[in-house]
Amino acid sequence: MHRRSDLHTGVAFDNFDLFVETLTGKNTLHDTVGIVTQDIPDNDENLFNEQDETDGYEEDDIVPPKRRRRTYEVINDTMKPYHKQTKMLTESMLGLEDQRRALIPDSLQTARKLDFIWMASLTMEVPNTPMWTGWNSLSTPKDSLPQQRVLYLPQINASPTRADVVMETMQRSLRIADECDQQYISVTYDLAIAKIALSIQAAERPRFNKLFIQLGAFHIQLSFFKAVGKFIAESGGPYILTESGVLAEGSLNGFLTGKNYSRCNRIHSLFAVALEILHFKSFLKQENDSFEEHLTRRVLRQIEKTDRNDTPLLQSIPPELEEIFQRYQIYRLTTANGGHGPTAKYWLVYIELIALYHEFTRAIRTGDFLLYTYLLPEITKLFFVFNHHNYARWGVRFHDNMMKMEDSHPARLKVTGCILLHKWIFNQPIYSAGVIHFTESLSARQRWAMTRLEVFTKVYQSTIKRPMSKVKGIDGSSLPPCKSVLQQQINRANCICSAWNFAFTLSPNVFSPKTSGLPPPPSFIFQLQTFCQSKCASL
Numbered sequence: 001m002h003r004r005s006d007l008h009t010g011v012a013f014d015n016f017d018l019f020v021e022t023l024t025g026k027n028t029l030h031d032t033v034g035i036v037t038q039d040i041p042d043n044d045e046n047l048f049n050e051q052d053e054t055d056g057y058e059e060d061d062i063v064p065p066k067r068r069r070r071t072y073e074v075i076n077d078t079m080k081p082y083h084k085q086t087k088m089l090t091e092s093m094l095g096l097e098d099q100r101r102a103l104i105p106d107s108l109q110t111a112r113k114l115d116f117i118w119m120a121s122l123t124m125e126v127p128n129t130p131m132w133t134g135w136n137s138l139s140t141p142k143d144s145l146p147q148q149r150v151l152y153l154p155q156i157n158a159s160p161t162r163a164d165v166v167m168e169t170m171q172r173s174l175r176i177a178d179e180c181d182q183q184y185i186s187v188t189y190d191l192a193i194a195k196i197a198l199s200i201q202a203a204e205r206p207r208f209n210k211l212f213i214q215l216g217a218f219h220i221q222l223s224f225f226k227a228v229g230k231f232i233a234e235s236g237g238p239y240i241l242t243e244s245g246v247l248a249e250g251s252l253n254g255f256l257t258g259k260n261y262s263r264c265n266r267i268h269s270l271f272a273v274a275l276e277i278l279h280f281k282s283f284l285k286q287e288n289d290s291f292e293e294h295l296t297r298r299v300l301r302q303i304e305k306t307d308r309n310d311t312p313l314l315q316s317i318p319p320e321l322e323e324i325f326q327r328y329q330i331y332r333l334t335t336a337n338g339g340h341g342p343t344a345k346y347w348l349v350y351i352e353l354i355a356l357y358h359e360f361t362r363a364i365r366t367g368d369f370l371l372y373t374y375l376l377p378e379i380t381k382l383f384f385v386f387n388h389h390n391y392a393r394w395g396v397r398f399h400d401n402m403m404k405m406e407d408s409h410p411a412r413l414k415v416t417g418c419i420l421l422h423k424w425i426f427n428q429p430i431y432s433a434g435v436i437h438f439t440e441s442l443s444a445r446q447r448w449a450m451t452r453l454e455v456f457t458k459v460y461q462s463t464i465k466r467p468m469s470k471v472k473g474i475d476g477s478s479l480p481p482c483k484s485v486l487q488q489q490i491n492r493a494n495c496i497c498s499a500w501n502f503a504f505t506l507s508p509n510v511f512s513p514k515t516s517g518l519p520p521p522p523s524f525i526f527q528l529q530t531f532c533q534s535k536c537a538s539l
């Protein structure tokens with residue numbers, strides 16, 4: 001970390017559920033985990049230090065260190081109890097006539113044009129047209145956002161929804177802001193933690209005025225997916241997805257309730273663009289001119305989509321395509337007003353909801369503060385309609401804080417989400433078919449957080465031949481020699497867990513020996529199942 005005020009620094013905290021069950025269902029194992037993100041300066045000399053240190057090493061020079069045991073000292077600060085009652089305080093909000101509420105960013109029209117080009121390219125089957133995430137990556141200049149360094153914070157061995165834990169996270173954020181020479185710092189929470197943090201900030205004013213508390217964009221998107229799922233639940237759309245094989249029947253409930261982010265992100269984008277392609281073909285058919293379709297296909301093929309490092313995509317759009325875009329917007333308006341029937345109007349609403357999600361995601365990925373602020377109330381309206389009252393209430397407060405940021409926090413903060421926190425911490429120790437054994441040892445969890453990233457970046461990188469003896473706190477002799485052996489060990493553990501789960505079934509559904517890292521004789525599975533049955537019978 002650098003002590004520089006010109007580098008954007010942000011903090012994010014969230015809950016880490018370790019899936020440890022108790023008999024009563026209470027006092028399950030929860031940790032409060034956090035990360036710090038900071039921009040990497042262009043002239044950072046320490047960015048590639050690790051690769052420079054590997055020069056001069058040969059594979060034969062790597063000497064396994066002597067095995068010795070080490071003790072890890074747990075970082076467990078004592079938290080003071082917080083006895084004040086937290087509640088949503090009444091504060092004045094900006095008036096409806098305030099100009100900041102009517103501000104429409106220029107990037108909104110740009111985003112809609114880019115999405116139109118993407119949809120039209122898929123309609124005309126232009127080669128090498130990716131899905132929306134890849135398209136957004138191609139259409140965004142590579143130097144628009146700086147790289148960031150991600151660092152872990154010590155875990156707090158308590159649930160993050162406790163008032164004293166939230167108080168501790170806010171105090172840590174203040175210390176990070178002072179250490180990094182930040183006038184203000186952004187702190188990202190999910191809704192359950194953010195509403196407590198906002199209440200504490202208001203009650204302890206002006207102690208925490210340096211903190212700007214953000215609602216996690218990841219949780220906002222999940223709640224948005226749940227609202228969209230309610231909208232299409234009885235429409236026949238889920239039936240189309242399951243019958244076409246796009247969505248498995250067993251995954252339908254998780255898709256409609258918005259519990260699986262990756263599945264919702266992929267399928268909603270796919271389903272919405274498929275419907276919009278039909279709508280766009282209807283628009284071309286109404287024109288009743290084959291020349292229009294050929295012109296659109298020819299113009300789209302002229303757009304270069306390989307490298308956006310130098311020339312923005314919109315600068316290469318011919319004026320003919322701009323004219324088609326304007327006429328298609330008029331056609332969409334007719335559909336939205338019911339001119340093409342109630343069914344088309346209903347599905348156009350769904351298409352516009354997914355377009356709203358794409359615009360919101362683009363604002364997060366590109367750090368567009370004005371676009372992010374403009375889209376927040378549009379999403380909050382959907383929360384009001386579908387009775388997501390918590391996000392509806394606190395979303396209005398968060399949007400009001402965003403509009404007042406120039407007065408309350410003059411130093412422009414970066415729009416950050418908590419997706420990084422889930423990808424880097426939550427998904428690392430959880431496998432789809434296996435169980436990673438985490439006990440109630442806080443030292444074990446802190447040791448994992450401190451060493452796991454270092455192991456996978458320094459030991460398993462083929463481009464960096466750094467000796468294992470140089471990695472602090474890691475005993476290289478206890479690690480698998482390569483990725484394939486590590487994967488084999490994981491598959492073997494999954495096979496054993498699966499055999500235990502299906503020990504009393506007549507037709508056990510276990511992994512085949514070829515993919516589980518086990519010996520090929522098929523009798524092994526039967527012997528393992530017999531062993532599990534005898535063990536369970538003796539319990």
